[in-house]
Amino acid sequence: MRTSTIRNSLYATTLMFAFAAIPFGQVMAQDAGARMQQSSDNQTVPDKAADAWITTKVKSEFGTTKGISATNISVSTHDGVVTLSGTVSSQAEKERAERVAQLVKGVKSVDSSGLTIGGMPPTEK
Template sequence: MQNHSLIRRSMTAAALTLAFVAVPPSQAVASQSNEPAMQASDNQTVPDKAADAWITTKVKTELGTTKGVTATDINVTTNDGVVTLTGNVESSMEKNHAVRIARQIKGVKSVDASGLAVGPARHDDSH
């Protein structure tokens, strides 16, 4: 009787082990079949979004620490490595400088500064 119990436990353990080993490949197949649908709704993966967030932060930091650029008047967004600069700068020289700074950041594919207007800054200096 004790021998039957030992065999039954061994068989149960083997079945459970086999079930746990078989589950990950089936989950991998299921996740691969859903992957195109997920990408269709959102073309960026989590690492891509993280890279874009890092690029945006790095560009803002560089603009904020560079003389001759009023970083508080420049908005920075990044999508798939493309940096978009919007806002106001005081001169075309400042605009070109901001674009140069953004292009130097690792991971930047291109810079769109079409939304960066040259004219008086919007911030209020009167206190």
Template structure:
């Protein structure tokens, strides 16, 4: 394995560990039978947190997407992608990767804009 692959694998592991622990810790502190103000159950929020974390980690490990410029939010299984990508192909790849994650009902990439990177080679 080369250094870039190892670095990406370590980054993905850290991302999953770091981002995965926070939402679940917050959710477990709440009463699992309680409803939130947006009418989504706590188990549903935990599922959404897992989906968000999984999509972000998939972006981190794929060369086809530069996930650091993409924000991911999930509500009731619907993933919303916002931010910027450098090409239309990268936007399409981001949508495909997000749709492939287990539990994703649909992907809204309308907030994802195509803007060439300032440091493009």
């Protein structure tokens, strides 16, 4: 009888410590996750959402603008800076794509140095 009481007390104590440790583990995991997020990318969630919206809007504008082959142009955005890459048929199409992207709300600047004209490599600025 005495052995089972000691055993039950030992089980109860072990469970108590195990359940008490769970919140500490969660806090440590949250801290580690926050540090990893902060060190890998200083951009906030609203900033990322704004960049995603800008990218989508620029692609949409390309799709509805005559003289721009939207399927040949890749668009990415970081901190409001739109980067265009891919192939366009002429200098006029490249300039039109730059103008259309620049007119999208939230765009700070446009980098079109990655756009090539008809398969020619981009020119150095």
